[in-house]
Amino acid sequence: MRIDIITCVPELLSGPFDHSILKRAKDKGLAEVVVHNLRDYATTKYKAVDDYAYGGGAGMVMMIEPIARCIDKLKSERDYDEVIYMTPDGKNFNQKEANKLSLKKNLIILCGHYKGVDQRVRDLFITKEISIGDFVLSGGELAAAVVADAVIRLIPGVLNDETSALSDSFQDDLLAPPVYTRPADYNGHKVPDILLSGHQAKIEEWRSEQAIKRTKERRPGLFKE
Numbered sequence: 001m002r003i004d005i006i007t008c009v010p011e012l013l014s015g016p017f018d019h020s021i022l023k024r025a026k027d028k029g030l031a032e033v034v035v036h037n038l039r040d041y042a043t044t045k046y047k048a049v050d051d052y053a054y055g056g057g058a059g060m061v062m063m064i065e066p067i068a069r070c071i072d073k074l075k076s077e078r079d080y081d082e083v084i085y086m087t088p089d090g091k092n093f094n095q096k097e098a099n100k101l102s103l104k105k106n107l108i109i110l111c112g113h114y115k116g117v118d119q120r121v122r123d124l125f126i127t128k129e130i131s132i133g134d135f136v137l138s139g140g141e142l143a144a145a146v147v148a149d150a151v152i153r154l155i156p157g158v159l160n161d162e163t164s165a166l167s168d169s170f171q172d173d174l175l176a177p178p179v180y181t182r183p184a185d186y187n188g189h190k191v192p193d194i195l196l197s198g199h200q201a202k203i204e205e206w207r208s209e210q211a212i213k214r215t216k217e218r219r220p221g222l223f224k225e
């Protein structure tokens with residue numbers, strides 16, 4: 001998979017993809033993230049990527065030309081499955097959407113800033129609009145990193161133990177059960193006996209019960225669904 005991220009603050013994305021699971025995905029040749037600085041596509045003398053809003057009002061709006069030039073260039077090099085715009089008024093991101101996107105080959109993610117992008121960008125280029133939650137970030141970069149992380153770790157071969165993504169919270173619409181490691185007794189706080197029993201079928205049954213209990217208690221809406 002290749003993910004091209006378009007941003008006017010590329011520095012915000014210089015860290016997340018160089019560590020841990022995402023670095024492993026890159027080293028194994030399973031996923032590549034390429035960050036593009038929108039200013040490199042600016043058409044004005046001062047490399048402007050934003051301008052005042054028509055009709056007035058506070059805040060700047062990202063201009064269509066630099067974005068169009070960047071997207072057109074990328075599209076001339078390869079086909080893209082989706083051109084995603086990160087925005088708080090997009091569709092709420094969840095595990096189902098992460099699963100779907102993990103099956104794609106090439107994605108473009110456009111990060112919004114200031115008051116957002118000129119509506120014509122959304123009308124002409126964007127195929128999917130994603131929000132990572134009902135709150136407003138300073139820009140779409142951290143949201144894009146969240147989506148890229150959630151998607152890349154699902155690509156087969158990225159995680160060592162492939163079953164570990166399948167047992168994540170939300171994969172079966174349930175939260176994950178509690179987990180424990182050594183010591184078995186921490187100042188009198190003991191690991192549940194069943195996990196030390198060696199009885200695998202009973203352990204799985206316990207985990208399943210715990211997942212249901214947790215989901216009922218913490219996410220009744222999700223449980224009902």
Ligand code: ADE
Pocket residue numbers: 086087088112130131132133134135136137138139140143
């Ligand atoms: N940009 C700003 N806030 C955002 C959010 N909640 N989700 C996605 N992109 C955003």
